[in-house]
Amino acid sequence: MNRGILTLRAKKPKCPYCGEKAELKPSSAIYPAANQDYGMFWVCPGECDAYVGCHVNSRRHAPLGRLANAELRQWKQLAHKAFDPLWKEDAEGYMGFSRQGAYQWLGSLMGTTKSVHIGFMDVNECQQVVEICEGKLNESSSDTSN
Numbered sequence: 024m025n026r027g028i029l030t031l032r033a034k035k036p037k038c039p040y041c042g043e044k045a046e047l048k049p050s051s052a053i054y055p056a057a058n059q060d061y062g063m064f065w066v067c068p069g070e071c072d073a074y075v076g077c078h079v080n081s082r083r084h085a086p087l088g089r090l091a092n093a094e095l096r097q098w099k100q101l102a103h104k105a106f107d108p109l110w111k112e113d114a115e116g117y118m119g120f121s122r123q124g125a126y127q128w129l130g131s132l133m134g135t136t137k138s139v140h141i142g143f144m145d146v147n148e149c150q151q152v153v154e155i156c157e158g159k160l161n162e163s164s165s166d167t168s169n
């Protein structure tokens with residue numbers, strides 16, 4: 024039986040800050056105080072304080088995005104906070120887009136037809152997302168107040 028030996032080998036992502044290959048570590052390496060297991064993470068071996076989680080069911084530990092340092096992690100949170108209400112039904116201020124529709128709309132405003140994903144954005148792009156989505160939010164709340 025010819026099974027590819029590559030199928031189970033993780034492709035190591037690189038740290039975008041220092042260029043070193045990331046190391047696979049359990050969540051306890053990142054959250055030593057947590058009682059919960061958050062799965063595996065790709066972690067910069069250097070001083071960047073950069074990491075990213077893995078897809079839960081990925082045997083190859085596919086990363087959820089690019090490695091993010093503290094500054095980018097904060098911006099990604101802000102971007103999600105601004106963007107998720109467009110499509111997430113349980114988010115405050117839900118606007119009724121489908122997930123795909125929301126990402127398409129975002130992509131078109133960011134000048135790309137490729138699918139956009141906050142997990143793969145840098146600080147600049149996250150800032151754009153916040154600006155775009157807050158503009159949309161203000162627009163729709165002034166619609167309803169009249």
Ligand SMILES: [Zn+2]
Pocket residue numbers: 038039040041042043067068069070071072073
């Ligand atoms: Zn690094």
